[in-house]
Amino acid sequence: MSEADVVSRLTDGMTVGIGGWGSRRKPMSVVREICRSPLRDLTVVSYGGPDVGMLCAAGKVREVVFAFVSLDTIPLEPYFRRARESGAVAARQMDEGMMLLGLQAAAWRVPFLPTRVGLGSDLPRIDPGLRTVTSPYPGPGGTHEELVAVPALHLDAAIVHVNQADEHGNGQLLGPDPYFDDLFLEAAGRRFVSCERIVPTAGLTASGPVQSIRVTSLMVDGVVEAPGGAHPTSCVPDYPRDEAFQRDYAASAKDPDGWARFRKEWIDGLDERAYQERVQR
């Protein structure tokens, strides 16, 4: 399928999970296509990078569910900051590990998972929906601990980017870190994988150990072949982050019309092939 096919299966108001981590292995070709689309009012769940910043700047986002949003080498995502400081998007803030538990609960189809994480912090204060549970078992000190019940984080759709996949959606990660991509897929109703290249199934184990096939066809409804699709984020070992591009992107946020210029040059009127050709120039 194409990026446009993915977007055609998303609807206004959906909760969309995006894989990767910070400015790493983000499904940016699909993010660009969402920016071009009329989609709106999305709730975006992400270990956030430029995916979150661009979708906020493009006016696609009602709420961000996040523990951080960062461009890694540039600590703060400038368009995300602007969206938050102007009050343009709502936020549901989490601890990084709480997000893992929320996705895991959704994936396991249980209503919550208990944890100590969040106790004593201001997360319950700013997220009044967050509840606690009393342990039915006594702790070593004899008390029944009050723990945070992290609610399942159901995703209407999830989008992740991997190094390679077969046409069935068996996806392979050749870099050192799988992040949380398989969990995003398992927590979602509609599951999409973009990849650097589609290979025959036999090509997967020829490229790496079987443990690198982190994504199975059970988790995937559609595969997009998107060479360079994570640009400007990294997709190691295929390519590193495009630091120069990222610097320009971040710098554009300093001008009031910076986003308009950025999207005119890099989003509007381009399909993914034209985008990649422009990046190559």
Place this chain on the structure above:
Amino acid sequence: MTDVARADVCAFAVADCFRDDGEILANPIGNLPVLGGRLARELYEPRLVMTDGEAYLIGDTPPLGEAPEVIAGWNPYRRMFDVVWNGRRHVMMGAGQIDRYGNQNIAAIGGDPDRPDRQLLGFRGAPGNTINNPTSYWIPGHSTRVFVERVDLVCGIGYDRAAELGEAARFHELRRVVTNLAVLDFETPDHRMRLRSVHPGVTVDDVVAATGFELAIGDDVPQTRVPTAEELAVLERLDPKGLRHREVKGR
């Protein structure tokens, strides 16, 4: 008394935070803390486990900014929670704000969480870190903007918050706060922040003026120790490009 750079003093003040930690994951975040952690591993805590800042556990102790030659293990982001929630880790984080009991904010500045004056990183792993494993802080710019009476959002929890939780907070432990001016800890009866030592060239009054709340201060505040020539040689090997001096200036 010394021509040792302030950054060098800070690096060893960080290193000393990891003394006696034994075999745990020392997880300093940021250039100067990583340098301090690697100094500790190289000089006195060889069993410390450390990452390359990414997915690998390092088998050697490479200079700052360089990849390890020996990889000892795999610890991708998701595995980090297994370590944190198991408690076998001492993390050193940064702080946008911190108060006298060690409550820390890295999420946002301002009173309205829906429309912050300044959006910072987010809560990151601070709530989970502080409730599960020992935590220290590194603050390169000690000022009343950072050391505040009350933080706007509690991300990492302090001793007062932990005390209210009872048994559920039994793994909470804040060790030290290292800054460009001083080393602080919480070794007081009610765990209020205490001035442990001042760096060479810094006075107690300098620290008091840069702190927005009342510190516990003993009668005789020692000076932060100055590294030996042998230690400085190891420091030079681990940071040949002097990245530490970008974070902390002067002598």
